[in-house]
Amino acid sequence: MARQASLSVAMPEPAAEWGAPAGDLAGLPVPAARVAVDGALCQANHDWFALLAPAQAASAAWLELFDAPGAGRLRSALATTTGDIDLILTQGGDNGRYLRVRGRYDPARAGWLLIWADESVSMRADQALGQALMVAHEAREEVENIFDAAAEAMLMVDCSTLRILRSNPAAAQIYGYVVRDLEGRPVSDLVAGSAVAGDFIRLHRDYVPLRFHRRADGSHLAVEIRIRYCLRNGREVAVMTVRDASERTRSAGAQLESDQRYRTVFDGAPFPILLLNTQGSVVDANPAAAALYRFNREEILGQRASALISDGLALLRLFVTRPTFLPAATHVRRDGTRFAAETTVSYIHQRGAQLAILIVRDVTEARETVTRLEEAEERWRFALEGAGDGVWDWHVREGSFYRSPRWGEMLGYTPEESRRLVWNELLHPEDRIRVLEQMDAYLHGALPIYESEFRLRSKDGQYRWIAARGKAMARDADGTPVRILGTHRDISQTRSLMETLRASERLWQFALEGHGDALWDWAVETGEINVSASFAAIIGYPADRPLCGNDIWPSRLHPDDLRGAIAAFSAHLSGARPITEAEFRLRMEDGSYRWIALRGKVMEQDASGRSTRMIGTVRDVHDRHLSVEREKQQQRELAHAARLIHVGEMASALAHEINQPLTALRNFSAVALRRLDELESGGEAIRGPLKMIADQALRAGEIVHRVRGFVRKGGLVTAPVAMNEVVRDMVRFAEFDARAHSVQFVLDLAELLPPVLADQVQIEQVVGNLVKNGIEAMGESTGERVLSIRTRLLDDGTVGVCVIDRGSGLADVVRADPFAPFVTTKPDGVGLGLAICRTIVENHGGRMWVESSCSLGTTFSFCLPVVAA
Numbered sequence: 001m002a003r004q005a006s007l008s009v010a011m012p013e014p015a016a017e018w019g020a021p022a023g024d025l026a027g028l029p030v031p032a033a034r035v036a037v038d039g040a041l042c043q044a045n046h047d048w049f050a051l052l053a054p055a056q057a058a059s060a061a062w063l064e065l066f067d068a069p070g071a072g073r074l075r076s077a078l079a080t081t082t083g084d085i086d087l088i089l090t091q092g093g094d095n096g097r098y099l100r101v102r103g104r105y106d107p108a109r110a111g112w113l114l115i116w117a118d119e120s121v122s123m124r125a126d127q128a129l130g131q132a133l134m135v136a137h138e139a140r141e142e143v144e145n146i147f148d149a150a151a152e153a154m155l156m157v158d159c160s161t162l163r164i165l166r167s168n169p170a171a172a173q174i175y176g177y178v179v180r181d182l183e184g185r186p187v188s189d190l191v192a193g194s195a196v197a198g199d200f201i202r203l204h205r206d207y208v209p210l211r212f213h214r215r216a217d218g219s220h221l222a223v224e225i226r227i228r229y230c231l232r233n234g235r236e237v238a239v240m241t242v243r244d245a246s247e248r249t250r251s252a253g254a255q256l257e258s259d260q261r262y263r264t265v266f267d268g269a270p271f272p273i274l275l276l277n278t279q280g281s282v283v284d285a286n287p288a289a290a291a292l293y294r295f296n297r298e299e300i301l302g303q304r305a306s307a308l309i310s311d312g313l314a315l316l317r318l319f320v321t322r323p324t325f326l327p328a329a330t331h332v333r334r335d336g337t338r339f340a341a342e343t344t345v346s347y348i349h350q351r352g353a354q355l356a357i358l359i360v361r362d363v364t365e366a367r368e369t370v371t372r373l374e375e376a377e378e379r380w381r382f383a384l385e386g387a388g389d390g391v392w393d394w395h396v397r398e399g400s401f402y403r404s405p406r407w408g409e410m411l412g413y414t415p416e417e418s419r420r421l422v423w424n425e426l427l428h429p430e431d432r433i434r435v436l437e438q439m440d441a442y443l444h445g446a447l448p449i450y451e452s453e454f455r456l457r458s459k460d461g462q463y464r465w466i467a468a469r470g471k472a473m474a475r476d477a478d479g480t481p482v483r484i485l486g487t488h489r490d491i492s493q494t495r496s497l498m499e500t501l502r503a504s505e506r507l508w509q510f511a512l513e514g515h516g517d518a519l520w521d522w523a524v525e526t527g528e529i530n531v532s533a534s535f536a537a538i539i540g541y542p543a544d545r546p547l548c549g550n551d552i553w554p555s556r557l558h559p560d561d562l563r564g565a566i567a568a569f570s571a572h573l574s575g576a577r578p579i580t581e582a583e584f585r586l587r588m589e590d591g592s593y594r595w596i597a598l599r600g601k602v603m604e605q606d607a608s609g610r611s612t613r614m615i616g617t618v619r620d621v622h623d624r625h626l627s628v629e630r631e632k633q634q635q636r637e638l639a640h641a642a643r644l645i646h647v648g649e650m651a652s653a654l655a656h657e658i659n660q661p662l663t664a665l666r667n668f669s670a671v672a673l674r675r676l677d678e679l680e681s682g683g684e685a686i687r688g689p690l691k692m693i694a695d696q697a698l699r700a701g702e703i704v705h706r707v708r709g710f711v712r713k714g715g716l717v718t719a720p721v722a723m724n725e726v727v728r729d730m731v732r733f734a735e736f737d738a739r740a741h742s743v744q745f746v747l748d749l750a751e752l753l754p755p756v757l758a759d760q761v762q763i764e765q766v767v768g769n770l771v772k773n774g775i776e777a778m779g780e781s782t783g784e785r786v787l788s789i790r791t792r793l794l795d796d797g798t799v800g801v802c803v804i805d806r807g808s809g810l811a812d813v814v815r816a817d818p819f820a821p822f823v824t825t826k827p828d829g830v831g832l833g834l835a836i837c838r839t840i841v842e843n844h845g846g847r848m849w850v851e852s853s854c855s856l857g858t859t860f861s862f863c864l865p866v867v868a869a
Contacts, residue, residue, distance in 0.1 A: 029316070035111060037079055156237050190214060292362065299334075328367065344359040346359075388489075390404050393486075396483065407488055454468070519616075595621050601615065721755055738775055743786070789803055
């Protein structure tokens with residue numbers, strides 16, 4: 001869209017002498033106007049009207065658009081100044097707009113050409129910067145540390161007295177003084193010539209491109225000054241950054257005098273320099289600039305500045321407003337990467353063309369450093385406030401002591417009460433000497449930082465543990481701290497928890513060591529295992545020889561225990577079991593094996609949930625296993641003794657049983673003899689009696705064999721056993737006792753029962769004992785005396801046997817635990833029969849129980865595993 005023509009307004013008669021064409025301002029890309037010395041508007045372009053939008057443009061009424069102080073300064077400048085003017089005018093107060101007007105007086109036309117610009121954004125940025133500096137000043141130690149460590153020369157000047165309050169070593173080096181000689185001097189001592197000292201401070205200027213200052217030896221130097229303003233102890237101060245501009249001044253002169261010298265200096269400059277023409281194109285660049293933007297020198301020439309610098313508005317106004325400094329903006333390299341840079345601008349005429357010299361300074365790292373410092377300060381403030389620490393500030397020489405409200409709250413005091421306290425009088429008597437010695441050591445430089453833990457008396461008289469930290473924020477010339485800033489933190493609960501934790505740890509270690517447990521730590525993936533000294537002692541491993549890899553498991557596991565141990569580990573590692581528990585034998589260094597009990601748990605897993613680390617304990621249970629074996633042996637001996645007792649009880653019955661067949665043998669033998677005398681009857685008549693004699697003799701032999709086998713002493717000899725045959729044999733064995741007690745047997749035996757794996761003699765003892773108990777239980781019964789024996793294949797794959805009597809049930813004394821040893825109601829019993837029976841069944845992998853017991857009878861049951869297919 002084409003720019004509209006400039007607008008002209010009526011002008012007083014004297015201004016008619018200008019003779020300028022009506023559209024001579026239309027070509028300017030910025031708001032512009034011509035005014036008379038009395039402020040009357042003579043001519044303005046469209047951008048000026050768009051910027052100011054005056055309700056009335058006649059005469060000087062347009063000046064009422066601005067706040068009164070600014071309008072007054074502009075009127076005075078138009079009427080009295082004959083050179084250039086540069087003013088900032090405001091509209092709407094501090095929160096309104098800031099307009100910058102630059103003007104040049106034209107004697108030929110007896111009027112002013114004014115160029116206008118809206119500086120609201122930059123001015124607010126400067127205000128924000130000023131406020132930020134004032135806020136940052138509260139962190140005085142940080143500012144002064146940065147001030148002293150700055151590589152550039154810096155001076156802090158009192159704005160009212162224009163005296164130097166502080167200087168850093170770099171400033172002392174430039175001016176040839178020591179630091180303490182500079183401090184307190186008036187600024188005028190550093191100014192050369194007739195320049196008014198400190199005029200730029202009174203005018204609140206933030207940049208002085210060139211001034212000549214005087215060194216201590218009287219020599220002069222050209223300097224460039226940047227100024228920031230802030231408050232210090234309630235007084236406004238100016239922080240001046242002074243740069244030696246002598247070299248730059250001499251280089252500029254050399255460039256004007258000689259192209260050769262210009263090129264030498266230009267190319268040799270260590271900082272990037274760009275030359276721009278009025279069209280915004282790069283006409284020259286030194287190697288540092290080409291390297292910064294990652295171009296070859298030939299490639300960067302002709303590049304548009306807008307392609308390198310993202311602040312297009314500043315570039316557009318570069319030759320109009322002629323700024324000398326462009327604040328940090330985003331610059332773009334050839335490869336598209338971005339960085340932040342500040343730009344210093346100067347202007348020259350070279351061969352009739354106006355050029356801008358841009359000196360570019362990469363401030364990316366500085367910005368990042370400032371950002372990190374700001375973030376660190378923010379984190380520090382947040383952490384300090386969020387942690388609930390109490391802050392104290394001690395001015396050592398004055399003896400004043402500031403305490404934050406939180407400092408007193410820790411001890412139960414109000415802020416008013418805490419101000420009257422003397423902290424060292426609150427110290428616990430046992431801590432006072434130690435704490436004061438620590439503080440004294442810090443004040444004399446023996447400690448880099450003050451740190452201590454002590455007890456302070458609270459308002460209720462109780463003592464609370466406090467952790468104190470402090471650091472010197474200011475020191476005198478001798479390095480002695482004059483101000484210390486620190487914190488107090490209430491650690492009473494932490495101390496209590498630590499004491500509890502230490503006590504718990506001592507108890508845990510005592511319990512663990514008292515139980516004889518040893519520790520192991522296993523890296524599952526690598527197989528590396530670390531064990532405690534007690535673990536190594538259990539297996540006899542030398543303490544001076546390191547364990548590694550799979551030295552423990554599986555290489556040391558007993559072959560018979562390997563499968564079970566691996567299964568226990570695998571079940572836990574797969575998540576099937578919450579903990580690994582197993583008992584197995586480990587090979588000792590001498591080659592023998594020893595029983596241990598192991599417990600372990602996964603403590604670490606990777607991102608996929610796979611177990612990577614297990615920790616656990618082992619306990620030497622070898623003696624317990626030996627004890628169990630001895631107990632089993634004793635039980636076998638006891639069972640043997642019980643069988644002998646049982647045989648003694650059956651001795652009279654066996655004598656009667658054996659006597660009957662023997663009597664029959666004698667009788668039938670007598671008959672055979674008599675028949676033999678009767679030879680005429682033939683030999684056939686003899687066969688019957690002789691056959692009966694043989695049967696009865698066989699029966700007598702079987703009875704004797706049973707008695708001998710029953711009392712035979714020996715270990716567990718297992719073989720497939722038919723349970724139905726055992727029941728039948730024991731019923732035949734107890735027939736005489738049953739007839740004596742008028743007891744009838746009822747057998748309910750399942751067909752096709754699989755055999756069980758057992759020692760037949762011991763299983764016969766179990767069945768015989770249950771049958772004998774059942775017969776005796778019905779000794780006083782008045783009803784029908786029936787003893788039922790039932791066999792079944794149970795659902796769990798075992799063979800079950802039930803012995804059911806019709807007695808009066810178990811007595812109360814044995815009902816709670818029928819299998820307890822030495823508990824009996826028989827006057828001549830020892831109470832070991834059922835205990836031995838259950839032990840025999842459990843040793844065979846089965847179980848025994850009382851299925852029911854009431855006034856109508858009792859049912860004893862047991863089951864045994866079948867022979868594996």
